[in-house]
Amino acid sequence: MKLTGAEIFIECLKAEKVDTIFGYPGGAVLFLYDELYKAEERGEIRHILARHEQGAVHGAEGYAKSTDKPGVCIVTSGPGATNAVTGIADAYMDSVPLVVISGQVPRSLIGNDSFQEIDIVGITRPCVKHNFLVTRIEDIAPTIRKAFHIATSGRPGPVVVDIPKDLTSGAEKIKFKYPKELTMRSYQPTVKGNKKQIKSALEMIAKAKKPVLYAGGGVVSSKASKELTELGQAFNFPVTTTLMGLGVYPATDKQFIGMLGMHGTFEANRTMHYSDLIIAVGARFDDRVTGDLNKFSPYAKVIHIDIDPASISKNVKAHNPIVGDVKEVLQALFGMMKEQNFTPDKSAYDAWWKEINEWQAVNCLHYDQDDSHIKAQFVVEKLSEITGGDAYVASDVGQHQMWAAQYYKFNQPNRWINSGGLGTMGFGLPAAMGIQLAHPDETVACITGDGSIQMCIQELGTCSQYRLPLNIINLNNGYLGMVRQWQEFFYEERYAMTYNQSLPDFVKLAEAYGHVGLRIEKPADVEGALKEAISDTKNLYFLDFVTEPQGNVYPMIPAQYGHNEMYLNKEDALNDPKLKK
Amino acid sequence: MTKMKDNSKNSGINNRERHIISVLMENETGALSRVSGLFSQRGYNIESLTVAPTDDETLSRMTLVTTTTGGDASVEQIVKQLNKLIDVVKVMELSHYPHIEREIMFVKVAAPNMEVCASIKRIADIFRARVIDLKNKMYTLEVTGSPDKLDGFLETLTDNQVIEVVRSGAMGITRGNNSLRV
Numbered sequence: 001m002k003l004t005g006a007e008i009f010i011e012c013l014k015a016e017k018v019d020t021i022f023g024y025p026g027g028a029v030l031f032l033y034d035e036l037y038k039a040e041e042r043g044e045i046r047h048i049l050a051r052h053e054q055g056a057v058h059g060a061e062g063y064a065k066s067t068d069k070p071g072v073c074i075v076t077s078g079p080g081a082t083n084a085v086t087g088i089a090d091a092y093m094d095s096v097p098l099v100v101i102s103g104q105v106p107r108s109l110i111g112n113d114s115f116q117e118i119d120i121v122g123i124t125r126p127c128v129k130h131n132f133l134v135t136r137i138e139d140i141a142p143t144i145r146k147a148f149h150i151a152t153s154g155r156p157g158p159v160v161v162d163i164p165k166d167l168t169s170g171a172e173k174i175k176f177k178y179p180k181e182l183t184m185r186s187y188q189p190t191v192k193g194n195k196k197q198i199k200s201a202l203e204m205i206a207k208a209k210k211p212v213l214y215a216g217g218g219v220v221s222s223k224a225s226k227e228l229t230e231l232g233q234a235f236n237f238p239v240t241t242t243l244m245g246l247g248v249y250p251a252t253d254k255q256f257i258g259m260l261g262m263h264g265t266f267e268a269n270r271t272m273h274y275s276d277l278i279i280a281v282g283a284r285f286d287d288r289v290t291g292d293l294n295k296f297s298p299y300a301k302v303i304h305i306d307i308d309p310a311s312i313s314k315n316v317k318a319h320n321p322i323v324g325d326v327k328e329v330l331q332a333l334f335g336m337m338k339e340q341n342f343t344p345d346k347s348a349y350d351a352w353w354k355e356i357n358e359w360q361a362v363n364c365l366h367y368d369q370d371d372s373h374i375k376a377q378f379v380v381e382k383l384s385e386i387t388g389g390d391a392y393v394a395s396d397v398g399q400h401q402m403w404a405a406q407y408y409k410f411n412q413p414n415r416w417i418n419s420g421g422l423g424t425m426g427f428g429l430p431a432a433m434g435i436q437l438a439h440p441d442e443t444v445a446c447i448t449g450d451g452s453i454q455m456c457i458q459e460l461g462t463c464s465q466y467r468l469p470l471n472i473i474n475l476n477n478g479y480l481g482m483v484r485q486w487q488e489f490f491y492e493e494r495y496a497m498t499y500n501q502s503l504p505d506f507v508k509l510a511e512a513y514g515h516v517g518l519r520i521e522k523p524a525d526v527e528g529a530l531k532e533a534i535s536d537t538k539n540l541y542f543l544d545f546v547t548e549p550q551g552n553v554y555p556m557i558p559a560q561y562g563h564n565e566m567y568l569n570k571e572d573a574l575n576d577p578k579l580k581k
Numbered sequence: 582m583t584k585m586k587d588n589s590k591n592s593g594i595n596n597r598e599r600h601i602i603s604v605l606m607e608n609e610t611g612a613l614s615r616v617s618g619l620f621s622q623r624g625y626n627i628e629s630l631t632v633a634p635t636d637d638e639t640l641s642r643m644t645l646v647t648t649t650t651g652g653d654a655s656v657e658q659i660v661k662q663l664n665k666l667i668d669v670v671k672v673m674e675l676s677h678y679p680h681i682e683r684e685i686m687f688v689k690v691a692a693p694n695m696e697v698c699a700s701i702k703r704i705a706d707i708f709r710a711r712v713i714d715l716k717n718k719m720y721t722l723e724v725t726g727s728p729d730k731l732d733g734f735l736e737t738l739t740d741n742q743v744i745e746v747v748r749s750g751a752m753g754i755t756r757g758n759n760s761l762r763v
């Protein structure tokens with residue numbers, strides 16, 4: 001039987017076992033939508049209609065990040081495609097496996113400045129893992145096959161497939177065959193680590209006196225949380241993670257010393273600074289992690305395990321680079337330990353732990369909750385307690401994101417879903433939506449701020465349509481808090497455009513969309529509100545917490561400072577000689 | 582521990598290094614812009630670039646010359662990023678191996694009288710350039726050689742009225758072993 005391009009598209013999705021696709025219709029994808037309609041009737045694929053293409057892409061990201069499946073999106077040509085760009089760039093920066101199908105004007109109109117024509121392949125080139133413009137109906141299936149393969153293998157990332165409308169119209173039909181085997185001579189990610197390098201890693205570990213295990217989002221992508229935890233525990237290493245890595249090592253374990261970097265814990269950053277061996281696993285020494293490279297970990301040798309060779313020795317030179325899939329490399333390392341009868345001496349780092357314990361005693365995340373203003377930290381801590389650290393937590397970008405990262409105790413990977421690399425305000429709500437769609441019976445919270453929530457607030461409509469009982473935790477300080485904090489420290493308290501005037505009545509807004517809205521103003525009401533929202537598994541709760549207006553995130557390492565130059569509180573900032581005019 | 586060098590654009594203007602990179606890539610639309618995008622994104626200038634299909638027409642070979650100020654680390658990073666491109670099959674920094682480099686150039690010069698003609702021919706002989714066209718009292722010369730030699734040739738011609746210059750950009754190949762092939 002011969003199929004139209006649009007029918008082929010559906011068959012490809014089925015072959016890839018896609019059950020959910022996020023999108024927004026338009027002229028160039030009408031034929032594809034017509035087939036999606038039929039596929040939905042047949043119960044094969046569910047289409048989730050977002051309210052903006054950015055929401056559709058973030059939704060697919062949330063879906064992908066909380067499962068082991070790629071996210072799939074469909075958008076129309078022109079504005080549909082350009083609206084998707086922020087989401088695509090976000091997925092690129094955070095290595096999220098994503099396949100985005102965009103409609104294109106018919107081939108005969110390409111290049112004519114036709115209605116809703118845009119060169120989306122050109123626009124997205126620098127922010128995709130790869131992209132394709134399909135020019136023949138025969139290429140639809142092989143291209144989609146490649147797109148899924150590229151998106152999900154190696155270091156994952158977004159792939160855009162641009163399909164001209166006339167290829168899907170039915171004017172031309174061909175026999176459908178989904179390619180089984182796929183060999184791409186130009187794309188063969190290295191999965192297995194080099195044995196010699198792994199062996200020398202063991203030797204380096206045996207010599208170290210002050211090691212630290214530094215894990216990132218690559219451990220999540222590689223599903224290697226179990227192996228990483230085993231490694232940490234076998235050696236009694238102190239373990240720190242990046243913002244993207246939270247949850248790969250249980251936060252409540254005593255060896256976990258917290259997140260590192262700009263808003264990381266005092267102990268994590270000191271441990272990095274004074275360590276003599278950094279074992280970096282699926283992490284990339286991002287500038288928010290390292291601060292000033294010239295001051296970064298002056299005494300340390302570096303073992304760097306990552307699937308992306310371009311991430312190794314990019315910012316910090318690796319003395320022992322190991323290219324490979326984190327899970328494979330760690331398993332190979334355990335195998336080698338067995339062969340060599342290598343038993344780690346768990347007390348080898350007692351002196352090191354003593355130093356670390358002293359840094360821990362500083363208790364850098366301590367705060368005081370009085371009974372007037374709600375502290376954002378308090379809300380997150382209560383949420384963590386009530387959900388036992390097991391909820392899915394999506395976050396937006398700003399102070400609330402850092403507080404979520406600091407005070408929610410993630411015990412499992414894939415639970416903390418945020419925009420780390422691009423730092424996209426507006427990510428939280430649609431991402432939470434995607435998570436809830438993937439896990440209908442789980443508790444999903446979206447920690448957001450009064451600025452961020454407004455960037456994709458329209459998705460409240462999607463949540464009503466699909467009855468997603470999210471728990472939106474709006475830490476409403478009335479400011480674009482994170483930017484205000486920088487203005488306070490570095491711009492002499494000139495709060496340019498960071499006071500959020502004319503905020504809507506969020507309770508009424510939630511209600512307008514058919515949700516439950518609550519405004520919480522007193523610390524004493526925090527716990528009750530959270531419990532009410534979480535226990536109601538039918539309704540979306542919009543919890544508008546009125547929090548301390550000018551609270552700051554501590555600890556903080558200002559950009560381009562060293563790990564041993566932290567502000568623990570406002571006094572440190574005020575006394576910073578570098579800031580004195 | 583060793584730190585990566587500061588590769589900000591204005592550091593060490595004076596120690597510009599020339600790198601010649603060969604790339605084997607899928608002969609696909611857009612492959613070229615993916616490569617050039619990596620350079621433009623970082624503010625690196627591509628001094629010259631030649632590209633054409635190879636004996637295997639599904640493969641294109643590119644020779645790219647760039648000067649950077651960021652030292653080896655920034656070129657190493659570029660080479661890794663090139664390798665990461667899905668369309669790129671293999672990358673080699675030719676400058677790391679014994680190699681041969683050639684460039685072809687056409688120069689159109691005014692030849693108003695016999696005296697000038699003779700002088701141009703003399704220079705051409707020295708550089709093994711050939712006169713390949715003569716029209717409207719203008720000579721077109723063709724010369725092949727290393728980019729340095731071509732620079733030298735142009736310099737010697739400065740006394741003449743040079744009307745037009747076309748250079749192909751360098752292409753390169755390694756000597757003996759270490760070949761760049763699939």
Ligand SMILES: Cc1ncc(C[n+]2csc(CCOP(=O)(O)OP(=O)(O)O)c2C)c(N)n1
Pocket residue numbers: 396397398399400401423424425426448449450451452453475477479480481482483
């Ligand atoms: C799309 C986008 N625009 C601008 C920024 C810059 N930015 C980073 S944090 C922030 C403030 C966020 O404010 P809010 O959501 O209220 O959170 P808070 O920091 O107050 O917790 C801004 C404007 C950004 N990250 N993303």
